[in-house]
Amino acid sequence: MRLNVLFASATLAAALPYIPSPKEKQSRDHAILKALAGTYSLVNTSSSLNGVKIPDEPYGEHPVGILTYSASGWMSATITATEPWLRPNLTFPFQANDTDRDWALVGKHGIGYAGPFRISDAIPANETDGQVFHGPLTVANVPTWVGANHRRNYTIIEREEEGKVAKYLKIGSERGGGYRGVLLWKRVD
Ligand SMILES: *[C@@H]1O[C@H](CO)[C@@H](O)[C@H](O)[C@H]1NC(C)=O
Ligand SMILES: *[C@@H]1O[C@H](CO)[C@@H](O)[C@H](O)[C@H]1NC(C)=O
Ligand SMILES: *[C@@H]1O[C@H](CO)[C@@H](O)[C@H](O)[C@H]1NC(C)=O
Ligand SMILES: *[C@@H]1O[C@H](CO)[C@@H](O)[C@H](O)[C@H]1NC(C)=O
Ligand SMILES: *[C@@H]1O[C@H](CO)[C@@H](O)[C@H](O)[C@H]1NC(C)=O
Secondary structure (H helix, E strand, C coil), X not given: CHHHHHHHHHHHHHXXXXXCCHHHHHHHHHHHHHHHCEEEEEEEEEEEECCEEECCCCCCCCCEXXXXXXXXXXXXXXXXXXXXXXXXXXXXXXXXXXXXXXXXXXXXXXXXXXXXEXXXXXXXXXXXXXEEXXXXXXXXXXXXXXXXXXXXXXXXXXXXXXXXXXXXXXXXXXXXXXXXXXXXEEECC
8 A cells, every 4th residue: 555655656756747947947957067067988888679788789899989068058979989890991081982881881880969958857857867958959970860859868977986086977868669878978078
């Protein structure tokens, strides 16, 4: 009985969106943007389908990436695979004798995008946990991402490393169809 009541109220709480007052939201968002602001280097990624771990096809096993958030609400992310067979040795701009196959590999195994970002109100957000929207994206190498808004969960994790506090950022995304991605970033600036 007690359990049922607890369960019912938890379900109700989860179903109700959290709506801060405009003033509350402004100061909360300001504090969160400040907490997130920085430059992060990608540590690793993991992918799952319906909760089962799967290989990360686009990024490979040893991706590199840089994510930047500004305190005024701008973001940029670039991630690429590093396996040589996914990264033919192309130069930019493209050459007349480059193959489309080589460029297709580069296109499939890297992502770069930037634009504004904002705090989502879909779940309670604070300076360590919550949700953001990347977007509407101003620029993206993938054409359909321009103008898109991408929902991302964030968690800031602080860990003592060699006598110093290292800051990590865990970013979770749902890619539709039961696909989920988790990216772990380490703050470098
Ligand atoms: C990513 O790195 C963290 C920190 O080193 C580690 O705890 C985690 O298991 C790693 N995840 C994957 C998928 O390799
Ligand atoms: C890749 O291209 C660069 C620039 O053209 C060249 O300097 C380098 O030697 C090439 N590396 C390989 C492995 O072909
Ligand atoms: C492609 O063309 C460049 C000159 O534009 C030349 O230097 C290079 O050797 C060519 N590469 C191949 C694989 O034919
Ligand atoms: C932020 O929210 C999470 C859960 O939503 C909670 O576990 C955490 O303690 C909160 N952190 C702060 C600093 O309030
Ligand atoms: C993001 O957080 C919400 C609320 O806690 C949760 O329902 C959702 O599954 C999370 N998504 C990811 C990808 O972690």
